Amino acid sequence: MTRSLILFATAALVLASHIAAFASPCQFESQGAGRVAAVVDARTVRLDDDREVRLIGIEPTAATRQALASRLIGRDVRLRGIDDTPDRYGRQSALVFLGEDEAPIQALLLAQGEAIASAEILDKDCAAALMSSEAGARREKKGNWADPSAIKNAESPDDILAGIGRFMVVEGKVLSVRQAGAMTYLNFGRNWTRGFAVTISKRIWPAFESAGVALKSLENRNIRVRGWVEGNAGPRIDVHRVGQIELLGANEPTGVRP
Known part of the structure; x- marks a missing residue:
């Protein structure tokens, strides 16, 4: 049991170090807030006001949808992005922040190997932070990278x-x-x-x-x-x-x- 606790604590510290990279890089303009009512697909969630939000910066893996459901449904989130104009499917594209977290949920998914960085974000600092989260998961052979x-x-x-x-x-x-x-x-x-x-x-x-x-x-x-x-x-x-x-x-x- 002691060994298991040590391994768990070590993993938590490693994850925290990846997420710490997001102290500031991805703080774009606020696009509002809401509570997640449902996961529509592997990178789209629906808020309780019926807005659909597409998570930018990632491409899904087989584990992404379940990871979103377990972490976001029923939780309050904040949205940040460059442009809140709906896409052709009516979705708002944004980085999704859980509660008061400084790191977007995208960073957590990447750090756990539950998503792939898409390279679609043009802001260099934010893009580098997302890629760094993915790189950590690759090194540790987490999730998709196993x-x-x-x-x-x-x-x-x-x-x-x-x-x-x-x-x-x-x-x-x-x-x-x-x-x-x-x-x-x-x-x-x-x-x-x-x-x-x-x-x-x-x-x-x-x-x-x-x-x-x-x-x-x-x-x-x-x-x-x-x-x-x-x-x-x-x-x-x-x-x-x-x-x-x-x-x-x-x-x-x-x-x-x-």
């Missing part, structure tokens, strides 16, 4: 293609960087038509330049990329935000968690 196949290996394009239409995290070495018209291709295989590739539109090149990342410099680098898998003969992920790509250590093996 499954060795949670991160796909870019050298196995068939495994990635099997997940077409899904949000995935892929690691691998960029073998070549090619520009064709208004598109840059990061190729991970020798066979360009069948290997995994990342595509980056010309319209977001300036965002990479502002971040100090020259796309050509990614050649022969190990990277982690996240996004929706598309493609036919060969799988690809279209990158729309700089945060979808992470540089890995020079000697870090690919296809595994750091």
Whole structure:
């Protein structure tokens, strides 16, 4: 029993250290408050005033919906975000804060491996804090990251293609960087038509330049990329935000968690 209590306390301290990163980064404009009446789907909750709220900053895993239900139903929450304009489904997009917590529920889900960071939040400090929460769960192989196949290996394009239409995290070495018209291709295989590739539109090149990342410099680098898998003969992920790509250590093996 003593050992169990020690392990529990250690886990609680580790989780607290991840959540502590949110002392200030994600404090956007207030979008109101309410009580959670129901969980609509894996990233949408309904408040008692019938507003539906989409949790920004995360993509769900198999555990996300149950985690939201157990933590939020019947609880008072505060909403923060950049824009409270409803999306085409009538949902308000926001970070959801439980009670007086300084960290959004998104951070807790990520720290427990119960969600994946989506890289959709453009605020650099907030985005970095969310990614840090996920990184802790990856290191500790929590939740989703306990499954060795949670991160796909870019050298196995068939495994990635099997997940077409899904949000995935892929690691691998960029073998070549090619520009064709208004598109840059990061190729991970020798066979360009069948290997995994990342595509980056010309319209977001300036965002990479502002971040100090020259796309050509990614050649022969190990990277982690996240996004929706598309493609036919060969799988690809279209990158729309700089945060979808992470540089890995020079000697870090690919296809595994750091």
